[in-house]
Amino acid sequence: MPQNKIQFLAYYLPQYHPIPENDLWWGKGFTEWTNVAKAKPLFKGHNQPILPGELGFYDLRVSEVQEQQAQLAQEYGIDGFIYYQYWFGNGKMLLEKPAEAMLKNKNISFPFCFCWANETWKGIWHGLDNNKVLIEQTYQGEQGYxxxxxxxxxxxxxxxxxxxxxxxxxxxxxFDDIPDIDLFLEVFNRLAKINGFDGVWFVATHANPKTVMSNPEIYGQVGVDVFNAMRYEQSFKFRSGTFFGKVERKVNKKFHFSLVKWNPFILDYGIAIEKLKVNFIHKKYIACVFPNWDNSARIGKKAMIFKNATPENWGKHLKMTLKEVKNNQENPPFVVIKSWNEWAEGNHLEPDANFAREWLEVINKIKNTVLPPKQY
Known part of the structure; x- marks a missing residue:
């Protein structure tokens, strides 16, 4: 695919309004803000709680909030939101109301698309010590699709x-969790053509490269190479002397982080982005970047925390990635940003109490200095 315009798309989390299921699982009125507000620092110099800035603790049932978000994103160079979308099968959905409200609100003149977050929800995501299934992702074949x-x-x-x-x-x-991928692709493409489209432009977030390369309809996978590598290393809690114990010590030394069982997994953002750069492993690959990450608000001492995640280092990460995007002209011309508003994971572009709009200002500045006008 020829590259003539690089677009910046940001994941968008809709969990900022109460739903009956979250009331049942976590308590009355639970939203993403519940964990954000009660976060506490885990070590000296740890910045918690990470609080929102000018948009405040918003409620996505208020239409003006989405209008303000869209205006901010557009002003600072974001080209569209990727709404997480939760379809569990048999017509069961969660957190669908913000996107439905946005569809009806024509005051929001901002591009968007969906990411089907086809994953079973488990309690461990919120710091529980068990892997209890809260709601299961299911697939019902052709009729379900x-x-x-x-x-x-x-x-x-x-x-x-x-x-x-x-x-x-x-x-x-x-994508690899779909038990009948070929059927899913066929049904969606067929119905899209019946309705006046030329098919569906599928993007794989997490997928085996073989899945992507063997299916002409699928682009991606979307890759945060630094981030995914670090999340993988987070699971290393093996005894010294074992094979993985030796690997753990080598990685510790290289990336300057501490890893002790039940203690937070702490990395230096500035070092990580220098050591592990985006790697375009094939011609369908789509670059992904992340400005910050600290999910201790959600899971406490088991968290992964990137210290020194500042707007300045975020700018370095984005510049390095854009260089690789420009050097890989045959790849899809997108940079996916994780994320616009995943606050309980300390992963956001929205203004916060410490840096205000600086996360967004980085994008605007780089778009106007690193990229020629024809490429944004």
Whole structure:
């Protein structure tokens, strides 16, 4: 795919309004803000709680919030939101109301698409010591995919929905978890063509490269090479003397982090982005970047924390990635940013109490200095 314009797309989390399921699992009125507000520092110099800035502890049931978010994103160079979308099968959905409200609100003139977050929800995500299933991701074959497509169709038809070559862009979080990938692709593409599109422009978030390369319809995977590598190393809690124990010590020395069982996994953001750069492993690969990460608000002492995640270092990460994107002209011209507003994971672009709009200002500055006008 020829590259003539690099677009910046940011993941968007809709968990900022109460739902009955979260009330049941976590307590009445639970939202993403519940964990954010009660976060505490775990070590000297640890910045917690990480609090929102000018948008405050917003509620996505208030339409003006999404309008303000869209205006901010557009002003600072974001080209679209990727809404996480939760379809569990048999018509069961969660957190769908913000996207539905946005679809009806024409005051929001901002591009968007969906990422089907096809993953079973488990309590361990929120710091529980067990892996109890809260709600299971299921698949119902052709009829299930038809039902899902029918729900998505009004969004696909909206003039704001991101389309490539008359194909709605549709991200899938875990393509390899779909038990009948070929059937899923066939049903979605067939129904898209029946409804006036030329198919669906699928993007794999996490997928085996073989899955991507063996399916002409799939682009991606979207890769945060630094981030994913670090998350993998987080699981190393083996005894010294074992093979993985030796690996753990070598990685510790190289990346300057501490890893003790039940203690936070601490990395230096500035060092990590220098050591592990985006690697374009094939011609469908899509670069992904992250400005910050500290999910101690969500899971406490088991967290992974990037210290020295500052707007200045974020700018270095983004510049390095853009250089690689420009050097790989055949790859899709997108940079995916993780994320716009995953506050309980300390992963956001929205203004915060410490840096205000500086995370966004980095994007605006780089777009106007690193990229020629024709490339943004």
């Amino acid at each position: 038809r039902d899902y497509f029918d729900y998505l169709l009004p969004f696909f038809k909206d003039e704001r929905y991101i389309k490539i070559d008359n194909k709605p862009m549709f991200h899938v979080y875990k």
